[in-house]
Amino acid sequence: MATDASETEAAESAPDAYRTLLKEYRRVANLRAASGVLSWDQQVMMPEGGTPARSQQLSTLSGLSHELLTDDGVGKALAELDSAELTPEQSASVREIRRRHDRAAAVPNALIEEMSTASSEALPAWERAKADDDFESFAPHLETHVELSREYAEHIDPGRDPYAVLFEEFEPCLSLERAESILATLKNALVPMIEEIRHSEVDLATDAFTSLGEYPADGQEELCREVLSALGYPWERGRLDTAPHPFSSGTTFDARVTTRFDESDPLGSLLSTVHEFGHATYTLGLPDDHYGTPLGEDRDLSVHESQSRLWENHVGRSRAFWEGFLPTVAEQFPQAADVTPREAYEAANQVYENNLIRVEADELTYHLHVVIRYEIERDLIRGDLDVTEVPEVWNDKYEEYLGIRPDTDSEGCLQDIHWAHGNFGYFPTYSLGSAMAAQLYAAAEDDVDGLDSSVAAGEFEPLHEWLTESVHRHGARYETDELVTQATGSGFTADAFVDYVTEKYGALYDLDAV
Incomplete structure (x- = not known):
């Protein structure tokens, strides 16, 4: 869908901090899109033996994405835009990036990589457990996910219901x-x-x-x-x-x-x-x-x-x-x-x-x-x-x-x-x-x-x-x-x-x- 003239003019007149913010966010979005392709491949085409390498690849991309989103430059650009005059579209972009930045900044990068690795390793374990009707073999992976998710929620908001915090990952706009x-x-x-x-x-x-x-x-x-x-x-x-x-x-x-x-x-x-x-x-x-x-x-x-x-x-x-x-x-x-x-x-x-x-x-x-x-x-x-x-x-x-x-x-x-x-x-x-x-x-x-x-x-x-x-x-x-x-x-x-x-x-x- 093409951008109309008013949107193009607004982009050209946007504050420098806004341009910087979108430039950095695009790098995050591209890393996440790349992770999505690797995840698709793991579920559709990757040979079963590829899991050890794939878990490291996805963990690295998750870590890089987290680092970019929490970079000081992103925080500085968001701070500069607090009082800037923005179009409704620009304000929406800033709102969304700020939400993601603030949540990500509360969580250590090491935990993000650990969660990604746990997910990559749990996927083939789940597939085998389902095929073999063997919950016990999957249970340790599920336990790891539960513990890491609690830790994740604790970093974001230690005073709130951890499940409510996790729910916001998927639906941030409805309580x-x-x-x-x-x-x-x-x-x-x-x-x-x-x-x-x-x-x-x-x-x-x-x-x-x-x-x-x-x-x-x-x-x-x-x-x-x-x-x-x-x-x-x-x-x-x-x-x-x-x-x-x-x-x-x-x-x-x-x-x-x-x-x-x-x-x-x-x-x-x-x-x-x-x-x-x-x-x-x-x-x-x-x-x-x-x-x-x-x-x-x-x-x-x-x-x-x-x-x-x-x-x-x-x-x-x-x-x-x-x-x-x-x-x-x-x-x-x-x-x-x-x-x-x-x-x-x-x-x-x-x-x-x-x-x-x-x-x-x-x-x-x-x-x-x-x-x-x-x-x-x-x-x-x-x-x-x-x-x-x-x-x-x-x-x-x-x-x-x-x-x-x-x-x-x-x-x-x-x-x-x-x-x-x-x-x-x-x-x-x-x-x-x-x-x-x-x-x-x-x-x-x-x-x-x-x-x-x-x-x-x-x-x-x-x-x-x-x-x-x-x-x-x-x-x-x-x-x-x-x-x-x-x-x-x-x-x-x-x-x-x-x-x-x-x-x-x-x-x-x-x-x-x-």
């Missing part, structure tokens, strides 16, 4: 109390709704695809490429690969997605790919001209997750999407030729009674998966739970909240990659993002004429343009609540999500009749 309030709203709405659905006598076409035989991985990969192309993924700036845990990473010039395949059901890889497309299209929608500055960076994980959940749930799980895309599925897999759009829609929106896996969860029980992880990692960081207790507590919570109990740790507490990375405070952003997605999509429906018809026709550009204009192009200019207000006309709440799922699943399962 943990606000997040907990939204989680509570979701839980209070969803628990009785899920219970009603389990008593419903409506028989959805849940096996519309799974009863039709095998779906080879190579065919699924081709189908995923088809859906990415249909959605508007620019292949000259991205690629599709497989990974044990699907993810997206990159920059506005190179945003890559991954997925994984289950040969008994094509919906998992298809919806996972649409989800990761949402992340990638946000990254790709950031303004090119602001690359390496806060105005060219995403707002943070709640907003990022809102984009992936919006494309996955409000588009990929919609009746309109299946009306348009089902013929492509049938072309790739002829056994699905007789599946109707309604049956595909029902299969994509079934509410599972016995699903243990978060990334394969339905749109409703998904949030109980998130709540369980949030409660466990919060208690780990606060010292209220020992690492050795995690499997049993995990299983107990699944039985309490979802009525099912994992038989193995591989399908239980080892299923997610986040703790292998040492990412504590990440999980709440998944549910925050889902709530935000509903609010954004409702606004898009109000603003874009015939949005549902466009989706059914395979025309996704109107939605893409609305999201780019309302969310992506702003980068981190606005804080979370202000960004949502700018896009939708009101502050961020869970109300739109509750309305959306009440209407959608009430109709699917005839809940008024229960």
Whole structure:
């Protein structure tokens, strides 16, 4: 996206300290982007034996990034800008860099490198532990992450709840109390709704695809490429690969997605790919001209997750999407030729009674998966739970909240990659993002004429343009609540999500009749 004349003039007239600040910050951003490529490679392509060298490489880059961000020159430039006259865009950049500088300056560089090394070493240990159903082999790595994360939080703010401090790494603009309030709203709405659905006598076409035989991985990969192309993924700036845990990473010039395949059901890889497309299209929608500055960076994980959940749930799980895309599925897999759009829609929106896996969860029980992880990692960081207790507590919570109990740790507490990375405070952003997605999509429906018809026709550009204009192009200019207000006309709440799922699943399962 090109910079307009007023922005160019503002940049040319910016104080010298501002120019210096952005120059130094771009170096930090480039180091982090390089680390991202190395991390992507470790998860997608690196041979298993590469871990010792890769951990050192990532540790070095993390240390250099930390040194640059906390350099005296950055601190001096920020101090000089305290009373400077700045444009709103410049003030936003200074605000964001100051937040990151102040947090980083409180933490010793040696700890940053130690945390990076721990993450690189924990990743292959997690992969082996998951494959072998061996939590005990991963537990020491998890214990190290917990200890280092507590130490990190202690350096930043020794007087505060350490989990709240860590949560700010992923969502700095919403308080943990606000997040907990939204989680509570979701839980209070969803628990009785899920219970009603389990008593419903409506028989959805849940096996519309799974009863039709095998779906080879190579065919699924081709189908995923088809859906990415249909959605508007620019292949000259991205690629599709497989990974044990699907993810997206990159920059506005190179945003890559991954997925994984289950040969008994094509919906998992298809919806996972649409989800990761949402992340990638946000990254790709950031303004090119602001690359390496806060105005060219995403707002943070709640907003990022809102984009992936919006494309996955409000588009990929919609009746309109299946009306348009089902013929492509049938072309790739002829056994699905007789599946109707309604049956595909029902299969994509079934509410599972016995699903243990978060990334394969339905749109409703998904949030109980998130709540369980949030409660466990919060208690780990606060010292209220020992690492050795995690499997049993995990299983107990699944039985309490979802009525099912994992038989193995591989399908239980080892299923997610986040703790292998040492990412504590990440999980709440998944549910925050889902709530935000509903609010954004409702606004898009109000603003874009015939949005549902466009989706059914395979025309996704109107939605893409609305999201780019309302969310992506702003980068981190606005804080979370202000960004949502700018896009939708009101502050961020869970109300739109509750309305959306009440209407959608009430109709699917005839809940008024229960």
